[in-house]
Amino acid sequence: MKTNKTILVVEDQEDNRQILRDLLGSAGFRMIEAHDGEQALVVARSQRPDLILMDIQLPLVDGYEATRSIKRDPELRHIPVIAVTSYALSGDEQKAREAGCDAYVAKPYSTRHLLAKIGQYLEQPL
Amino acid sequence: MGGRDALVEYVGRIPAPVRTKLLAAFLLIELLLVALGATGLLALREVEQRGGDLAGLQHKIDAYRQMQHDTLRQLYSVSAALAAPDNATLSGALRQINQFGYDLDRVAFVAKDEIALLGRLREEYSRFIAIATRVLELNRAGQTSEARQVQTAELAPLADRLERLTNQLVNRAEADMVNGVDASRATYETSRIYVVAFALGGFLLTLALGYAISWSIVTPVQEIDERLNRIAAGDFSQNVVVANRDELGALAEHVNSTCERLQELYQSLQDASRHKSQFLANMSHELRTPLNAILGFGELMLDGVYGPVPERMRAPLERMQSNGKHLLGLINDILDLSKIEAGQLSLSLGEYSVDELVRGVYGAVESLAAEKKLAISTRVPPGLPPARGDERRLAQALLNLVGNAIKFTDRGEIAIEVETNEDSYTFSVRDTGPGIAEADQAKIFEEFRQVDGSITKTKMGSGLGLAIAKRIVEMHGGRIWVDSSPGAGATFSFTAPARIN
Numbered sequence: 001m002k003t004n005k006t007i008l009v010v011e012d013q014e015d016n017r018q019i020l021r022d023l024l025g026s027a028g029f030r031m032i033e034a035h036d037g038e039q040a041l042v043v044a045r046s047q048r049p050d051l052i053l054m055d056i057q058l059p060l061v062d063g064y065e066a067t068r069s070i071k072r073d074p075e076l077r078h079i080p081v082i083a084v085t086s087y088a089l090s091g092d093e094q095k096a097r098e099a100g101c102d103a104y105v106a107k108p109y110s111t112r113h114l115l116a117k118i119g120q121y122l123e124q125p126l
Numbered sequence: 127m128g129g130r131d132a133l134v135e136y137v138g139r140i141p142a143p144v145r146t147k148l149l150a151a152f153l154l155i156e157l158l159l160v161a162l163g164a165t166g167l168l169a170l171r172e173v174e175q176r177g178g179d180l181a182g183l184q185h186k187i188d189a190y191r192q193m194q195h196d197t198l199r200q201l202y203s204v205s206a207a208l209a210a211p212d213n214a215t216l217s218g219a220l221r222q223i224n225q226f227g228y229d230l231d232r233v234a235f236v237a238k239d240e241i242a243l244l245g246r247l248r249e250e251y252s253r254f255i256a257i258a259t260r261v262l263e264l265n266r267a268g269q270t271s272e273a274r275q276v277q278t279a280e281l282a283p284l285a286d287r288l289e290r291l292t293n294q295l296v297n298r299a300e301a302d303m304v305n306g307v308d309a310s311r312a313t314y315e316t317s318r319i320y321v322v323a324f325a326l327g328g329f330l331l332t333l334a335l336g337y338a339i340s341w342s343i344v345t346p347v348q349e350i351d352e353r354l355n356r357i358a359a360g361d362f363s364q365n366v367v368v369a370n371r372d373e374l375g376a377l378a379e380h381v382n383s384t385c386e387r388l389q390e391l392y393q394s395l396q397d398a399s400r401h402k403s404q405f406l407a408n409m410s411h412e413l414r415t416p417l418n419a420i421l422g423f424g425e426l427m428l429d430g431v432y433g434p435v436p437e438r439m440r441a442p443l444e445r446m447q448s449n450g451k452h453l454l455g456l457i458n459d460i461l462d463l464s465k466i467e468a469g470q471l472s473l474s475l476g477e478y479s480v481d482e483l484v485r486g487v488y489g490a491v492e493s494l495a496a497e498k499k500l501a502i503s504t505r506v507p508p509g510l511p512p513a514r515g516d517e518r519r520l521a522q523a524l525l526n527l528v529g530n531a532i533k534f535t536d537r538g539e540i541a542i543e544v545e546t547n548e549d550s551y552t553f554s555v556r557d558t559g560p561g562i563a564e565a566d567q568a569k570i571f572e573e574f575r576q577v578d579g580s581i582t583k584t585k586m587g588s589g590l591g592l593a594i595a596k597r598i599v600e601m602h603g604g605r606i607w608v609d610s611s612p613g614a615g616a617t618f619s620f621t622a623p624a625r626i627n
Contacts, residue, residue, distance in 0.1 A: 015419035019426060026431040093518075094474050108418045108454060111425045 005122050006030045008049035010040040010066065011084075012058050020053065023111050029118075037061025041069055044076055051121055054101065056085040064099040071100035080121040084109070133334065138342040138370040147342075147372065151335045158328040165324050169317025176310035183306050187299045189233050194292040201285045204258055208265075208277055216262045223255055239302070240295055247291045254284045346374040350381050362389035403468035410461035414454065421450045459590040462522075466597045473601055475626055478517035480544055480551060481506045487524045488542065494532050501539035502532075507546055514625040515602055523598040523606075524553055526591035527618045531557035538615070547621070550604065554619035561612040571596045571606065595620065602626060 538558025
């Protein structure tokens with residue numbers, strides 16, 4: 001398993017965080033967490049993750065807004081952001097791309113599919 | 127036109143029932159007819175009177191002429207008697223003259239206008255008789271020269287005057303006659319003008335009344351009719367404006383108030399429907415969050431993230447997963463439809479490849495078809511140019527059709543085909559399932575409608591797939607339909623414009 005890659009999971013639901021903890025942990029990633037968009041920025045700046053899994057529906061600052069802030073920051077903009085939305089409605093993908101997300105995964109995602117997507121962005125040298 | 131419309135409006139505004147207005151109009155016309163008749167009768171009477179006057183005048187002229195004739199004859203016979211005086215002749219002449227006095231009396235009956243003239247005539251006549259008598263007596267007494275003197279000095283001028291007076295009488299009567307004829311003609315002319323004017327006036331008034339009353343009834347009816355048509359078409363915006371203050375005005379008022387009530391009801395129904403859709407959308411979203419977690423943990427378990435799964439647990443775990451996914455599909459359908467109904471779904475337009483879209487759908491259902499041992503084929507014309515639309519939604523529509531086909535077909539095959547038309551594509555899904563009776567074909571596209579409860583109970587489905595597909599196709603400006611007969615399978619098709627901008 002690949003190791004020592006850090007993934008920031010921005011997710012407000014504890015159950016979902018737990019699933020990702022178990023999934024990412026079993027896949028050998030280090031996972032750090034943020035519960036909302038504001039916290040996501042703070043954690044991203046202090047810990048510099050290799051990839052961010054960004055839930056879109058978040059309290060306070062939503063995922064689109066948080067992604068825009070990350071992509072405006074020259075220190076952080078290189079970090080790939082994968083948007084995770086609940087059951088996708090038309091326009092979500094487009095909005096995610098407009099906000100600067102690199103990829104897009106709709107809930108319910110299959111864990112295998114998510115891992116494959118993450119692998120796509122972490123295999124490449126940063 | 128403006129004046130007549132003003133009349134129509136005026137008639138409309140009269141605050142009386144239509145029945146009263148009609149009655150009044152007919153009475154007015156009736157009155158006009160009576161007046162016309164009366165005028166005609168009056169004119170006739172006047173003409174008749176003039177005719178009587180003229181006949182009287184004719185009598186008078188005749189009488190005066192007779193008198194003139196008699197006077198001349200008597201004057202002649204007297205002067206003849208005096209010229210050859212013998213007693214017998216003279217007495218005869220005098221008798222005749224006295225006889226003439228009666229004629230004068232008779233004439234007096236007709237001569238009303240010439241009383242003075244006649245009086246003078248009578249006076250002169252008396253003097254003439256007196257002098258003639260004196261001449262006669264002088265002759266009898268043998269004083270012939272004296273008699274002749276009196277005759278020439280007094281009797282002759284009197285005779286001249288008498289002649290002139292009678293002439294005057296005749297002339298005056300004749301002049302009266304001429305005047306009478308003129309007056310009669312003038313009376314006739316005047317009467318004719320009266321009668322024609324009344325007839326024409328009556329005709330015009332009847333026309334105007336008919337026009338005003340009929341239009342004051344027809345116009346509001348037309349307006350109300352038009353209003354009702356608009357209401358039927360779902361437009362509650364405008365009120366019908368009817369100036370009438372009669373039954374039609376009241377009817378228009380009722381139409382307006384009914385329309386307002388309908389609009390309120392319509393509005394509240396729409397609000398209720400939107401709230402329902404909003405509620406469903408929110409609710410299904412809330413339902414999904416825990417379900418996603420359940421599915422997520424289940425998948426991790428099956429993947430062995432929490433350690434190896436005992437062989438006995440694998441099948442129940444897989445059952446949990448598949449039922450959970452099915453539940454999620456149902457919730458997604460409800461969410462989709464409620465989003466569409468609440469107007470929250472907009473198309474996300476982009477370029478797509480028809481071929482890839484069909485291949486994607488094929489890939490998603492391949493394993494399902496294989497499970498049921500159904501053959502599945504696709505046919506897409508090669509080399510299609512890129513299309514433009516909401517690829518994900520169109521794929522969802524096609525997927526719903528294919529999913530249904532697989533669900534309801536127990537043996538045989540499913541064929542997915544694309545045909546190109548001038549500027550659109552026709553996607554069709556043909557199956558060898560039980561088919562659909564004609565009576566049910568329209569119903570199946572409605573939400574929450576399924577052909578046969580007993581079938582769908584075993585087939586499991588929200589019954590929303592076709593309704594969602596229909597909405598998606600219609601949002602693209604396309605059309606969806608089914609060709610089928612029971613026992614002969616079904617072909618579901620929809621069109622989608624090749625490029626939407």
